[in-house]
Amino acid sequence: MKRLALLLVAVALLLPAAANAQLTMQMSNGWSFSFAGNVNAFWVFSKVNNSGPANSSVRTGLLPAFATFEAKGKEAGMNLGVHFGFAPQINNGGGVHDNFGNGTQAGAQIDMRQVYLTVGGQWGQILAGRELGLFSRQNILNDMTLFGVGAVGIGGGQGGGTTLGRIGYGYLYPNFDAQLTYSTRAGRPAQLSIGAFQPSNLQGERSPTTGLCTVPATCAFVVTKIPRVEAELTYNQKSGKNKYMFWAGGLWQSTSNAATAGQTASSVGGTAGVRGDFSDLSVVVTGYIGKGVGTTLLFGGGERAGTAATSTELRSSDGGYVQLGYTLNKKTTVGASWGFSRLKNNATAAPAGDGNELVRSNLYAYTLGIYHQWTKSLKLVFEGTQEGTTGQIGGLAPGTKQTDVSGGFMLFF
Numbered sequence: 001m002k003r004l005a006l007l008l009v010a011v012a013l014l015l016p017a018a019a020n021a022q023l024t025m026q027m028s029n030g031w032s033f034s035f036a037g038n039v040n041a042f043w044v045f046s047k048v049n050n051s052g053p054a055n056s057s058v059r060t061g062l063l064p065a066f067a068t069f070e071a072k073g074k075e076a077g078m079n080l081g082v083h084f085g086f087a088p089q090i091n092n093g094g095g096v097h098d099n100f101g102n103g104t105q106a107g108a109q110i111d112m113r114q115v116y117l118t119v120g121g122q123w124g125q126i127l128a129g130r131e132l133g134l135f136s137r138q139n140i141l142n143d144m145t146l147f148g149v150g151a152v153g154i155g156g157g158q159g160g161g162t163t164l165g166r167i168g169y170g171y172l173y174p175n176f177d178a179q180l181t182y183s184t185r186a187g188r189p190a191q192l193s194i195g196a197f198q199p200s201n202l203q204g205e206r207s208p209t210t211g212l213c214t215v216p217a218t219c220a221f222v223v224t225k226i227p228r229v230e231a232e233l234t235y236n237q238k239s240g241k242n243k244y245m246f247w248a249g250g251l252w253q254s255t256s257n258a259a260t261a262g263q264t265a266s267s268v269g270g271t272a273g274v275r276g277d278f279s280d281l282s283v284v285v286t287g288y289i290g291k292g293v294g295t296t297l298l299f300g301g302g303e304r305a306g307t308a309a310t311s312t313e314l315r316s317s318d319g320g321y322v323q324l325g326y327t328l329n330k331k332t333t334v335g336a337s338w339g340f341s342r343l344k345n346n347a348t349a350a351p352a353g354d355g356n357e358l359v360r361s362n363l364y365a366y367t368l369g370i371y372h373q374w375t376k377s378l379k380l381v382f383e384g385t386q387e388g389t390t391g392q393i394g395g396l397a398p399g400t401k402q403t404d405v406s407g408g409f410m411l412f413f
């Protein structure tokens with residue numbers, strides 16, 4: 001490993017020179033080391049309907065900037081690897097500049113999103129560490145706004161960090177979680193992945209401003225005795241110039257409010273999608289359902305109903321999106337998509353539940369985008385999004401809408 005340490009130092013010194021292409025170095029012991037990633041920056045203008053505020057910002061898009069370091073080798077007939085992924089932002093610490101001494105001139109955030117090792121062979125691969133979750137993974141990877149901005153959140157025009165894309169407007173964000181995941185051998189039409197994940201607390205209502213529980217009793221389910229289970233099945237097929245992809249995934253988690261003799265609630269979720277690429281036309285249709293998984297962010301709050309400390313009544317959620325893309329001259333893709341995410345009340349009478357099955361929140365968004373591959377590595381992106389709500393969420397009145405217009409660059413190396 002001394003060789004690897006020396007190589008890390010060498011790469012650190014060479015980073016400025018490596019900005020235009022991926023750097024791969026081969027070591028004499030059979031190991032290889034590579035450095036790659038992307039940098040992106042977008043101007044984003046947002047305007048809430050009627051007399052609402054208008055804001056401009058310069059920020060990263062849905063996909064953060066990434067700097068990834070990877071080492072691979074083969075020992076005892078096994079393929080070994082380690083991966084580190086740093087995801088920095090270009091925004092100041094508070095999101096924007098101000099004149100009130102609130103510390104917004106602080107440096108940008110660096111998110112350590114990936115830290116994992118892999119062990120593989122003819123039998124498949126084991127991934128151990130922090131990586132993107134399996135549930136909803138394909139939903140976000142096939143979202144065209146991954147290369148742009150998408151939605152920024154109603155009233156969130158001056159926010160820092162990454163944008164939402166279609167997170168909460170068509171699928172749940174899978175997050176980067178600690179996991180032990182097994183995947184069948186790659187390179188075949190079908191691949192199955194199943195993993196044990198660091199479980200999440202099962203919470204009730206949170207304040208939209210502080211993120212803390214508005215009713216302490218609703219945040220009592222914090223005992224996670226066993227890991228969360230997530231799984232994903234993908235199937236790829238090609239016929240001439242046409243390509244097809246199908247995926248399905250699920251999760252299950254058990255959470256209790258006491259180490260012994262307590263109440264236990266089980267969260268479940270399912271998702272599926274299909275993508276077809278027909279010469280220059282691409283079509284994506286995907287959706288999800290869940291109970292006790294929340295909305296927008298997976299296990300991000302609001303999963304449990306009522307105010308009873310021992311209540312196991314959970315809220316249901318669903319959503320999905322459709323997307324069309326057409327490529328002109330092999331370089332410019334014009335895309336359009338629509339999607340929604342809903343969270344429903346629980347029918348059980350209060351205080352254990354909500355007492356009805358009304359839609360608690362419903363966020364939707366329409367997006368039009370132009371994605372031009374200017375060079376092999378440089379992408380030029382323009383997008384327009386209208387996002388809205390037909391339910392009350394985060395203090396927003398039903399019918400609130402916001403228009404987002406953005407343009408920027410993405411450089412992959």
